[in-house]
Amino acid sequence: MARKTPxxxxxxMSDISFLLxxxxxxxxxINSDMGIARRLPPPLPENVDPxxxxxxxxxxxxxxKDDRLLLNNQYGRIxxxxxxxxxxxGNPNNLPNLPEKVSTEIPGLGTYEVSKGVISLRxxxxxxxxxxxxxxxxxxxxxxEMRDELSTTRFGKKYADLxxxxxxxxETAIPVAISEAEPTKIGGK
Amino acid sequence: xxxxxxxxxxxxxxxxxxSMSDIIFMLLFFFMVITTMRESSLYVKIIPPQGSEVxxxxxxxxxxxxxxxxxxxxxxxxxxxxxxxxxxDQIAEVSDIITFVELERNARPEADRPDITTAIKADKQVxxxxxxxxxxxxxxxxxxxxxxxxxxxxxxx
Numbered sequence: 001m002a003r004k005t006p007x008x009x010x011x012x013m014s015d016i017s018f019l020l021x022x023x024x025x026x027x028x029x030i031n032s033d034m035g036i037a038r039r040l041p042p043p044l045p046e047n048v049d050p051x052x053x054x055x056x057x058x059x060x061x062x063x064x065k066d067d068r069l070l071l072n073n074q075y076g077r078i079x080x081x082x083x084x085x086x087x088x089x090g091n092p093n094n095l096p097n098l099p100e101k102v103s104t105e106i107p108g109l110g111t112y113e114v115s116k117g118v119i120s121l122r123x124x125x126x127x128x129x130x131x132x133x134x135x136x137x138x139x140x141x142x143x144x145e146m147r148d149e150l151s152t153t154r155f156g157k158k159y160a161d162l163x164x165x166x167x168x169x170x171e172t173a174i175p176v177a178i179s180e181a182e183p184t185k186i187g188g189k
Numbered sequence: 190x191x192x193x194x195x196x197x198x199x200x201x202x203x204x205x206x207x208s209m210s211d212i213i214f215m216l217l218f219f220f221m222v223i224t225t226m227r228e229s230s231l232y233v234k235i236i237p238p239q240g241s242e243v244x245x246x247x248x249x250x251x252x253x254x255x256x257x258x259x260x261x262x263x264x265x266x267x268x269x270x271x272x273x274x275x276x277x278d279q280i281a282e283v284s285d286i287i288t289f290v291e292l293e294r295n296a297r298p299e300a301d302r303p304d305i306t307t308a309i310k311a312d313k314q315v316x317x318x319x320x321x322x323x324x325x326x327x328x329x330x331x332x333x334x335x336x337x338x339x340x341x342x343x344x345x346x
């Protein structure tokens with residue numbers, strides 16, 4: 001008669017799997033890469049002057065080495081930057097000192113008055129990366145809010161919930177119009 | 190009552206531990222799926238700045254990292270206390286970036302090359318002079334898609 005096999009003692013199995021679990025917890029990190037995506041302009045060809053831009057179409061943001069802000073030649077605070085940028089890019093009342101707009105035919109959106117405004121961002125060599133990122137963050141916030149507003153009025157959805165074509169349309173209507181100046185050697189450290 | 194008191198106290202049966210390992214394995218697989226392996230150990234200390242508008246970095250296989258920060262205390266004898274650049278697993282100079290970008294580009298399949306992103310992981314204390322230098326090198330190298338690493342958080346007052 002075949003003898004009955006005694007049950008395997010599996011209590012050590014959980015110890016082993018715990019060990020494995022602990023090992024993987026140690027050597028891995030949770031996918032936490034967050035940040036702000038940007039596109040650099042291609043290098044300027046030599047002997048070509050950058051295109052002239054009208055003064056009303058430029059909003060200058062200067063960050064100096066002490067992390068202080070100058071918005072259109074006036075002292076500004078980071079808290080105000082988002083609203084100032086929105087006002088500049090949106091130009092809701094069509095003021096003559098704020099950027100011009102061009103009627104553009106955008107597929108999926110119809111005719112839209114695209115602003116010609118460009119935010120010119122310039123920093124010193126001594127500006128801290130933290131401050132620079134805060135400024136970028138505020139400008140991104142301004143653009144994101146405007147995109148959200150547009151997509152809510154046109155499509156009844158938040159920008160993040162739009163489909164690919166709608167995304168593209170909104171992106172064309174409200175581009176990331178941030179231009180970074182060629183670096184200078186001021187405020188070095 | 191004698192019927193109840195007369196009996197010996199019953200022994201607690203041993204717990205069946207058989208499924209315990211199943212549960213732990215499930216946890217293990219869960220963590221294996223949601224995490225990524227640490228690629229290289231950092232020689233520089235990086236506390237990323239915070240931002241409220243941060244987005245997730247897509248297509249991690251197409252990302253190359255440039256780490257910028259002050260060398261860790263145990264590396265400071267070798268590399269000094271000024272912010273340095275770390276590419277892969279070695280401390281490098283700004284001028285090495287072009288070669289680095291080329292190498293990274295060649296390591297990726299041809300079709301994916303336009304989507305290659307360079308993530309700048311810099312400490313918040315780093316001065317922009319260094320970051321600007323890096324950006325200029327990246328422009329020269331033609332790596333135009335960049336990504337400023339930051340952690341999610343409210344605006345700092």
